[in-house]
Amino acid sequence: MNTSTDFADLHLLRPGDPRYDDELAGFQTGFARHPALVVAARSAADVVAAVRYAAGRHLPVDVQATGHGLPGATEGGVLITTGRMDGVHVDAEARTARIRAGVRWGQVVAAAAPYGLAPLNGSAPSVGAVSYTLGGGLGILAREFGYAADRVRALDVVTADGRPRHVAPDSDPELYWALLGGGHGLGVVTELEIGLVPVPRLYGGSLAFDGREVDPAAVLRAYEEWTRTVPDGLTSSFAAVPYPDLPALPPRLRGRYVVSVRVAHTGTDGERLVAPLRELGPLLADSLREMPYAESHTIHSDPDVPHAYYGDSAVLGELDVERAGALLARTGPDAGAMVVVQINHLGGALARPAPNSVPYREGRFLVRLLTVGEREAARALLDPAFALLAPGTLGRSVNFAFGAGDRAEGLYDDVTRKRLAGVKSHYDPANLFRGNGSVSA
Template sequence: MSLDVERLAAAVRGPVLLPGSAEYERERAGFQTGFGHRPAVAVGATRAGDVRAAVRFAAERGLPVAVQSTGHGIVTALDGEGVLISTRRMKAVAVDAQARTVRAEAGVLWGEVIERTAPHGLAPVSGSAPHIGVVGYLLGGGVGLLGRRTGYASDHVRAFDIVTADGRLRRVTAGSDPELFWALRGGGGNFGAVTAVETALLPVARLYGGGLRFAADSPADVLRAYRDWTMTLPEELTSSIGLMTCPRSPALPEPLHGRYAAHVRIAFTGSAEEGERLVAPLRVLGPCVTDTVREMPYTQAGTIYQDPRVPHAYFGGNVLLRELDPDVLRTVADLAGPGAAVPCAVDVRHLGGAFARRPPDPGAVGGREAAYMLRVMTGGTAAPPTAARPVHQRVYEALKQWTVGRSPNSVYHDGAPVPGDRVRELFAAGDFERLRRVKTRHDPHNLFRFTHNIPPVDGN
């Protein structure tokens, strides 16, 4: 180790690792395997003090900083330079059942929060995958499992603990720093390294939900039927539909192996009887190969989407749509369906309801007027981003006249810096310049740029 790194190692409790060791490779690895961070120094933080030491080390030397918990949402890869702060060891969870809040450190996963809050009859505003990190999800806004009832997850945040580029640990609330608090709720990891977050809990102990899988030999017709169904729903029911060619995997039923199939996912907070009545129209879309819809405790909510848990490569993005025009659905099916030039998974999430209502103190989340989010994803190594990107882009171009923005949580790039115009699309008109002013105040040298980067006002 150089003398500088030895000093850093003496200042932190966790490991400080350089390239060339197995420990370094494990520390930098994330859920995204298509690309990843390769820093000059990796710091395995165990506490906020470790994060402060790592940020100060980087700032004193003008080195950029990347922060990673699970590595699901890597946007731009740090390659051969800078400091990676890995927060996966920061696992403290504190539940205040009376206040209906939870404080989670930066390495905590949603599944861990769910397990701690369920005994109190409470649930967090979590997403579809329990193995996703709490902090990154909330910084991006959070399109939650019950979002049509609850709105964006970031709207429920009460406080952030964050180390800004000056090395200070701050507790940021609506009262202590309104502008930074606004920016953190939707503006991503541009403003520092979040060490913990406090967010509200919901009095939800159970729900009626699950998934229906069936062959989708006519994907445009299936999409149209799903769209028509969603227009009849109360906001207590949040749903989505995914369409893809099923791999020959033991995780999927044999009748769907190699077939193009639809998976409708449902989460409803009303009674099972009412839920069954609402779901009934879906059962005529085709013979269900799997039907997991049932009443369940919230601790089983992670089974609804059956999101993959094995790390893998993936690339994709999304558009937020004011409506899902039935005439354009055939175009989507033609461009990204079973005949696409590269394999694609199409995912449509029903928004509206509480997503569309602005809370009294909204964060930087854009596109609240959207009625749907449409995602296009390509996974595996057979189709690299250079091949998938044009296919995905043709879908987005076909939807341009209905597009009102994009969601940061579901934009997965290929590790290269994201063009500035793409970052602007993530925010409402006027908010981007406001975010740049907050960035300038707290990170004028753009140390925290390995994200959907918002440059400071005097930056490029």
Template sequence: MTAATKDLDLPVLTPDDDRYDAVRTGFQTYRPHRPDVIVEARNSTDVQSAVRFAAADGLPVAVQSSGHGLATAADGGVLIATGAMADVRIDPTTRTVTAGAGALWKDVITAAAEHGLAPLSGSAPGVGVVGYTLGGGFGILSREFGYACDLVRSIDVVTADGEFHHVTAESDPDLFWALRGGRDNFGIVTAIEIELLEITRLYGGGLYFDIDLIPELLETYRTWTATVPDELTSAVALIPIPDIPAFPEPIRGKYVAHVRIAYTGSAAEGEQLVRPLREVGPILLDTLAEMPYTDCGSIYSDPPFPHSYTGNNAMLRELDPAAIADVFEIVGPEAPIDCVVEIRHLGGAMARKPQAPSAVGHRDAEFVVRVISMVDDDIDEARALHRSLFTALAPWTLGRNINFVYRGDPVKDPIDDAYDDYDRLVELKSAYDPSNMFRLNQNVS
């Protein structure tokens, strides 16, 4: 512990401490944070003390919960680790959850289910509630219910001056707007209150197709999405499956297309809706079934273990056949490095104006194309390949969503294209964080 921090009544770690590496390394393991000081915050008061300490010394501040969305690693400065702030409180009367800064979606899913409720969570239950929601939040049922941030009732946040604020659409409409979409540029959120859904089950799972059927499947998926109701949210991913026992034998070691389905209607209705996809050809593996919402993580089957990756995305106004061809050619099975590519269907409630406006941009996008590659020291090669894809998709691209930017290059790849009103974000950033203390992120500068 340094002389500057020893008088703080906080759990503080420095590079000499045994637990330093464990705390600084999150789910994203590529070049994790290496701060001068880690504060393991236990509550909002600890966060205030840490921010004031950093401000006094002119230090940058990063914040980390689960560490899934690490954008810019701290090299020096202060890292506020919020994993200990993982309280989850369900109010069944108001149908809301208040989640601490370190809470994970799986904790909310389990707690809400006891009351016949569910959150608008994403594909991976191990992701942190706060970071996901502040980025907008593509839920597995978002075509029916909108972005996760559309359901936020209130936000507790510590701003760059060390002050605590309980923010609602009525109390501070500007900050409420900026936090929902602007992520951690305007302060450190210590808790968030979110509306829950009266949902206990769904029809969902996946269909896996072999490589020779992928071109036909993608064209079928493109036309099929124009026919489905808002109650059905879907995606199709192109995945090189490793040849290891962790994967089911029918898909192990193969390059496959994985169609992901989540539908709140009946299983019988769901079967009718997906019939055009089944008719494409033989299915390697079929996991579509009625399921409790508590099993929703099985739909995407995202890897639950930490790993090293980079990724990016493009939100498209339409899914043109030429765009599909570009995806398959550039980052498909013949790509020089392995890529996981996902085409996710948007629209529905995501395109409608929410009750409380937010900074989330490009609500008129019909699809988002994401690409992720595992990396060790070859991140530049992966970034270059990804850029070539997004250059090809430029004619249909509206912008990006910051939830799907993983270890991008902040110098070559500024994040202004994620917003419809970036100038307003810059103005509010100047008001709430004039020294850009919170810059170790997808930065509004």
């Protein structure tokens, strides 16, 4: 519906338009967005027009690609949807890929695989590649290759003045630094150029235990000890999931409390490295195997059906296994709601300096808690669990603040926040962009 001469060639939707709700639909169904205007962008020029329109009327701007990481419910303003900005171009010789704003990680993996290359993608193929990278990007092979943001060569972005910019570390180092880690609040990134890594295959999968037959806290304790023995080329996580007894679930999961360790490794000694984990108790399932990188999403088998969820995270300097054990007791089958616990082993390449604003690189573990339901009820369940970890918590991860991203505290350390605020004051002094993790000027 073309309702303004400013947008003569744009696809616009307002509340009440037949396709308005469909355009807003995303993976996260728990938090409603009600923008005054939706701009369904198909090109960078569409984004420029939308930003200039909003800036001229002092309207806030937000962006949605796939709707996985919505910060929470929002009202009014202009929402730019980028799902139609879809395209991946791989340069196999340069080991790079150019990805547009609406591209999902599964598309990038599929485009790179024929050349024996891989991006630093996350565990879910349906997640938007650009937004995930702007928040840092903790990938399947993160300990070996670092954050996805560490491999960005250049960005195309529309800033609050409506100006399209090509940003590279040598052309605009301060904006480049800020976008990669704090980019959600600095503009609309329309395209990324990323580096790819030569990984055609890997050793990966998970070992799952019945949390009612083995002590989850004991498994976690052994896992933490095991992480101190593995090389940087091995990336892993611990998970604990109390599945409800629902007919929609596979029989092997219904009503079970599943505790698992997920592994991804590019070396040839995977079986030797995981051998101590196999001794922790009887296995409920074992999917560890050598696989093409294109199958790496099966390591975590993240849900692919849109649903409502709320979650947050804590980056830890060290994992206090006694406190973490108490967290497992609080979030297990007796919690009163399904709480998914995931603990990622950090370090390795993630700890190395990089010219971007991804914070807390000294962290050794990332704890993520996720549940369903209304936000205040979810917070009443999760906040006390995070409080158990507070003595060792460095901060929070902007990519894993599902519905909690409108709370800015802890998303950046003080030094990074102040520097981001300086860049924000230069490029967006009116705070046009107020998205997930935005830093006010």
